[in-house]
Amino acid sequence: MxxxxxxxxxxxxxxxxxxxxxxxxxxxxxxxxSQVHLPSEEMEALKEYTRARDAKKRMFKKAKQELLSFLLRNGKSYPESGNYWTEKFFKWIKTVQFSEKWMQEAFSEYLAEVYSLKAKIELMDMKIREIAELEIIKDKVDKLVCFSGIDVTTAVETAVEIHDFTRFATAAQFVSYLGLCPGEDSSGKTKNMLPLTKAGNRRVRALFCESAKAIKRTNPYGQKSKRILERKKNASPEIVAYADKATKRIRTKMRHLEERGKNYNVSSAAGARELACFVWGMMNGKIA
Structure with a gap:
């Protein structure tokens, strides 16, 4: 005893x-x-700021939907349906006018809300780029942005949400934490696989799914945009090669799944799972 x-x-x-x-x-x-790393007050504050930005993004999406619904109800549909929120769209929407006074007032309120939220998000994105330079997360962000589908904002949000990547002993543990692994309902010799558990960090899971979709759209012939080259300029050749290998594998896997008739969301989840494994490897120095 x-x-x-x-x-x-x-x-x-x-x-x-x-x-x-x-x-x-x-x-x-x-x-x-096992040891548990408690985030500092500064890290918690950064996390709350990125979550506030996400809340504004949801409000922005809702405001845009309400504006489009208003226009549709009143016979003012955009001529190039489907190509919304481009510079051409905003030029067109400035020409929209209603003869009734209160109809015009309603339209002005919907439009003002969209412009207001758009400006707030752009300002918060500028501040997030400042956060990316903070010593507490700069090293992680510089590594994460080497992946083609992860921009500065996504890298910052991932870094502040996870913070200590070493608490996951294996890539499988990290994937499980994000809820990107399939569930299982097995008994005896019967093995029954279920959909994704979705039991972990919802924000990072959504970020990785969006990043996987962006990776699938990258150039299959290896040509990189100026923006991606700019993000990778401060990284070591080993890290860049590792990120390029991840991009090629994820893009190939997603396209093969879709060619086999798999649903787009299924292929996106599979790509996100692969990305999570590669991210874990990079953050823990397993890039050989």
């Missing part, structure tokens, strides 16, 4: 405390515990 157990036995013979003490002693004796 450890000192913890003896101490609890003296507390009026409380049986519950005794069992608790024994459980703790057993855990300590067999070292069946």
């Amino acid at each position: 450890t000192k913890i157990g003896v101490f609890c036995l003296t507390l009026n013979g409380d049986f519950l405390l005794t069992l608790t003490a024994r459980a703790i002693a057993r855990i300590l004796a067999y070292k069946s515990y």
